[in-house]
Amino acid sequence: MPTIYDIAKKTGFSISTVSKVLNNYKDVSENTRKVVFEAVNELGYFPNSSARTLTTKRSWSIGVVFDEEYGIGMEHPFFNAVMESFKRNVGKHGYDLLFSSNRNGKPKSYIDHFQYRGVDGVVVVRCAIKDPYVEKLMESNIPSVVIDQDTRLASVVYSDNYYGSELAVEHFYSLGHEKIAHIAGSQKMFTGLQRKKGFMKAMKQHKLIVRQEYIVEGGPFTYESGQQGMRKLLECEELPTAVFAASDIMALGAISEIRKSGLNVPKDISVIGFDDIKISKYTTPELTTIKQDTALIGKTAANLLMDQINDKKKNFMSVKIPVELIQRNSCQTIDN
Template sequence: MGTLKEIAAKCKVSTATVSKALNDHKDISDETKELVRKVAKEMNYFPNANARALKTRRTYNIGVLFEDEAKNGLTHDYFASVLDSFKRTVEKKGYDITFVNTNIEGRNGLSLVEHCRYRGFDGVMIACMDFEDRQIQELIASKIPVVIIDYIAMGRISVVSDNISGIRDLLTYVYNMGHRKVAYVHGDDSSVSRDRIYSFKKTAQRLGLKIPNKYYIEAPYRIMTASQNATAALLDLPDPPTCIFYPDDYAAFGGINEINERGLSIPDDISIAGYDGIRIGRHIKPELTTLRQDTESIGEKAGEKLISLIEDPKGTKIEEVVVKGEVFEGNTVKDIRKNK
């Protein structure tokens, strides 16, 4: 394997020029960079990661802190898609990602912040965590560059899906299809759930819909048994809804199970709508009506903002980046206007 000195000798430049060329410095011409990289490749040169970190003060490694309450991990369709986009974005800039061990405290005596420093992360992306947890709050308050997905923290960059407009657009679509009795099986308490419930109630009020309290039922995200039980309770009401909203597409499958077990037809007997726009929802029959979140943009913007914060901390705006989704009409909401 070649050394910087050997590459410099072959290219007839200084070792400093070789180092700058390999690190893409602006004061080195493109022609020189191309020559140095070509020779480095021919000589099988690989920079030492530790030496590079000492010189650049970066490890080019980003920590990813991700763990939903149900412990779904990367089987969580929505966040898996966001993380995939985030990964591709930072890799294009030469960064690797490492998943952070959330059970680190007690095993080696380090706090989460200390562990992130020990691992030398240039920055950390946080998604789908318990943001009331002391360790998470300490990390957010630390000097480590952080970007947060779907949660807003003072003084930190957040990339959030526009849940307010998402629920508004979805309920407006259902209303325009003629539905006036709409129930909402919403997720358990979180900032996301609170935004969606607020939007649902405000939109219903604007449209002149009177939603009885019995039409609101809480069920955890992505738990099909819970959403199936909620669906059963709604269908057993003396005056059941004509359409049921679910907290996410996966939970909607629990509703579908209950409806099918009763021998009812979707959407002829009962209409349903999910949220997220996961791929499998487009492969069931009928296709699920849902609010498709722009996971590609969410992951991409999170990656871009975190790298900007790492490389240009003073020039990076600390802001809340809101990403809008769109209604995917599907075929699970019946047009009942003609029946009126």
């Protein structure tokens, strides 16, 4: 089995330098760190976890809290992509992930669980705006970062949901649409709330009438909720010519209902989603959407958390990640 001496011999660095890299010391260059970890992977070196924990006073594990209120969890492609990026970036520093969830609505004290496990930090992924169990965790001294949420209790990373909705409405407006509907995400969620607010603001900025029947609550960000929201819109006496769904998955559900009704996308109704999940460019029609930079979200969250762990103190930074409109084939110009 390879040892730290083998790593030192292969890289040409001293044993103390290799040890600093493996134990995540800050006074090592990124190039040195890269060379050492390449050797670690090539030789298949695995440090003794017990010895490393005793030496560094760290568990080398990060707790992950995932919202399970709607039973979606890691199945959602957006969060899957974000967590893959997060895992890859903390993995460069030798960290593994330890998952915990509030499954089936059964309360669990996250702080007790993670303190028992001795995690070095925690990442929270999209929980309800007011979750007392998560808030208690955030108020603790455990380094933490929250993804896709806004709070003053921890460092946060989230997309510019508000502006993304404005981009969607602006695009519809540029194509001549005035009868624009919105299938909103859960208003218990920061993302659902912000995207709806952005939609309302953009409509007013363009002096477009916000019809009450054109705003439907889709609930959780699922395919089924998109279908349900679209069914309500199809019952309107005067159909909208454009629909902005709060997520790509919801948009795809809406498109399926439009087709079932005998209408066509985009000929009869144009549709825009939010997320730019991978499948959105392979659908028929290809989905116009608001792109979230999942790689940057995961990397930023990882960096914020690693800084806190290395500095041995909590930081309270808020990072808003830019979004962009991706134009595909689900929208069409309309003649008024």
